Amino acid sequence: MKRVDVAIVGGGPAGTAAAHAAASNGASAMVLEKGVPRADRPSGLGPDSTDAAGILDYWVDIMDIHPDEFPEGVLLHELDRAEFVGPNRTVTMRHTGIESSYDEFGYTFHRARFDDWLRGRCEEAGAEYHVKTSVKDVETDLDAAGGEAEPRHLLRVKNGTNVGADFLVLADGPQRTLTMPVLDRLLPDGKKASDVLGPRKANHIAYQEHRELPPEVAEEVRGALKFWWGYMPGHTAYPWVFPNDGEMARVGLTMPIGMDLDEVEGREKYALLRPEDERIPTGKEYVRRILEHEYGDEYDVEADFPLAEDRGKRGGTETYAISSTRPVDSPTAAGIAVTGGAMGATSAFHEGGDHLAVRTGAIAGELAAAGDLSAYNDRWKEATGDEVLRNVSFADVVHDYGPDDWDRTFKHVNTLMTDEGSNGLIDTSKAVAGFGAAKLAIAYKRRKRKFRNGKYVQLRESDYVV
Ligand SMILES: Cc1cc2nc3c(=O)[nH]c(=O)nc-3n(C[C@H](O)[C@H](O)[C@H](O)COP(=O)(O)OP(=O)(O)OC[C@H]3O[C@@H](n4cnc5c(N)ncnc54)[C@H](O)[C@@H]3O)c2cc1C
Structure with missing residues (x-):
């Protein structure tokens, strides 16, 4: 059996960010990635790099990695706008309206190269990264004494290797093949993680x-x-x-x-x-x-x-x-943090999730290295909660929209975004907002109220039996 402080399942942005943070803070960390072949990664197997990658200005700060840090070839294209085209009306956004340290509207990037750079970064910090290492199950013994002989988590890898770890970071992405069974064992009878995270539903x-x-x-x-x-x-x-x-x-x-x-x-x-x-x-x-x-x-x-x-x-x-669901809290008392797409941090409204994956992974890795994950659920909400709240609220407002609703909305949004100085998509400070626009802003605010103070979380820490 191999033994590490922090074992991380999944080597995408969440997993490598967790490994980087854990290793940088002095822990032994191992990423276990099943490895997939990709035409754009001819060097061999790597993570399942979903290559549609755009980052908006303020996501740079959430991710906490500036594109200036990238090596050549990762950043593909700087963005100056987003165009939302409805059947008869169009909205062009030139500002997200959210303060950020990045001067452009956003950028697109080469996801396989980004993931490979993140992998190199965590290895340079001292983490191990193994491909062709599919984790088939994890046994968690909450009474384990710890130390060399009795790890809290025993990861069973398909190739027959076992890995023992004190902390488990689940970063297996939106398929959640491991996250769901691991969480199920910590939930009371009648509650299942798949009810809220099951890929076909969520x-x-x-x-x-x-x-x-x-x-x-x-x-x-x-x-x-x-x-x-x-x-x-x-x-x-x-x-x-x-x-x-x-x-x-x-x-x-x-x-x-x-x-x-x-x-x-x-x-x-x-x-x-x-x-x-x-x-x-x-x-x-x-x-x-x-x-x-x-x-x-x-x-x-x-x-x-x-x-x-x-x-x-x-x-x-x-x-x-x-992933297009709402996030779950992690059972931190069991030494487990669920991160990124696996926890449902990706936006339910658009696909944006790399920034949330990197940030939640980094927080999990840092806390695991310090030997105490108990602050994880508060920390990820502090760092990413505003973004999650915006996304789940928008997703809720537009859930049943048809073509006419989109046209109507874009008309109202154009009213709200009156000029270049507009403060973003839903800016109620503009007194010119017409009745329809005001209604849209109110619907959005209502949803935000419904989900505020972390009410967007689908499984709370107190739901786990640990
Ligand atoms: C089409 C598309 C477009 C997107 N566009 C954007 C965008 O423009 N901007 C943006 O920010 N985000 C975008 N996203 C979202 C973004 O890709 C995800 O939020 C991000 O990949 C989540 O990172 P992650 O590390 O949590 O999971 P993933 O990147 O999914 O990584 C999970 C890894 O775990 C591995 N794994 C799974 N199970 C196991 C196991 N049992 N054992 C070992 N390894 C395992 C997988 O092989 C995979 O490499 C897009 C997603 C898609 C699908």
Whole structure:
């Protein structure tokens, strides 16, 4: 049996940030990563680097890593705006309205290179990082004496190795294959982690393609994250374009898992559905349709927007589960911290989660190294709670929106964002806000009130039997 102070399951941003912080604070730390092959990581297996990566200005401070620290090739594109396109109205945001130390609107980056850099960073701090190391189970003995012989956690790895650790950081991402069974054993009868974290219920599916844009289209989207709302059915379901290096972009979408087309109301209003559809289109078909919808009049989409087959995960495409739920507290008295996508920290409103993964991981690693995780649930709320509150509140407000609601909302948001000096998306300080805009702002404020003081948490520390 190998023995460490802190064992970390999952080697994505949350896991490597935890390992970096633990090792930098003097603990022995080991990352166990199952390892996946990716076309954009020809050097070998690595973490499952979901490559659609955009960071907004204030996320830089939440992540606590400035892009100036990146080596060459990680940062791809600086952003100056986000465009939200509704069926008939568009909102362009040039400010997030939230104070930050980063001067641009945001940036996009190469996720596999970012993850590899984070891996190198934690190894330089003294952590071990093992790939091809899939953890199949963890036994937790709350009465273990500790020390060399009796670790509190025994991690059983698929290759037959066992790892003993005093602290366990769960960073296995939104599939939560290990997080759910580990938490279940610490919950009372009748309560299951899968009720709130089960991927089919709590997640969305995301699909994207790496495409080369015609030069004029690349110029048009330069500097912009572009999202289309009210184009496809399902809550927080939308296609996007993220500019990359040169004329490359990622064109993708996110949608709820297992939607039934027969249950979609007003399907004729969704620009990306067709009357002849018998089921919800596949991700690939949706990407084709959004490109046709936007550029089909002027271009032959298949010929003029070629797929870059050497990019992304495989053949220029990627399919992922994406966490779209609310976060859970961790059973810290058992020496366990759940972090990043596994804990549901990723935004329920948009995909943003790398900043939350890095920050929650770093807090978990630092506390584990100090030998006491009890402050973890307070610390992650202090560092990321405002962001989580914003995201869950927005997700709640727009949950049942259809195409008309998006148009109406964008009209109101344009009223709220009256000028360049606007303070962000929902700025009630603007006296010009019309009645509709005021209603939107009130709905948002109400949701924030509903979830304030950490009420967005789905499993509280007191729910665990430890
Ligand atoms: C399509 C898409 C677009 C996104 N866009 C953005 C964006 O623009 N900006 C942004 O900030 N965020 C974005 N996100 C979210 C972001 O990718 C996640 O929030 C982030 O990856 C979470 O990091 P993590 O370390 O918690 O989990 P992950 O990155 O998912 O890492 C988990 C790791 O655990 C490993 N693992 C799982 N189970 C085991 C096991 N049993 N044993 C060993 N290893 C295991 C996996 O192989 C994986 O490498 C996007 C996500 C998707 C899917």
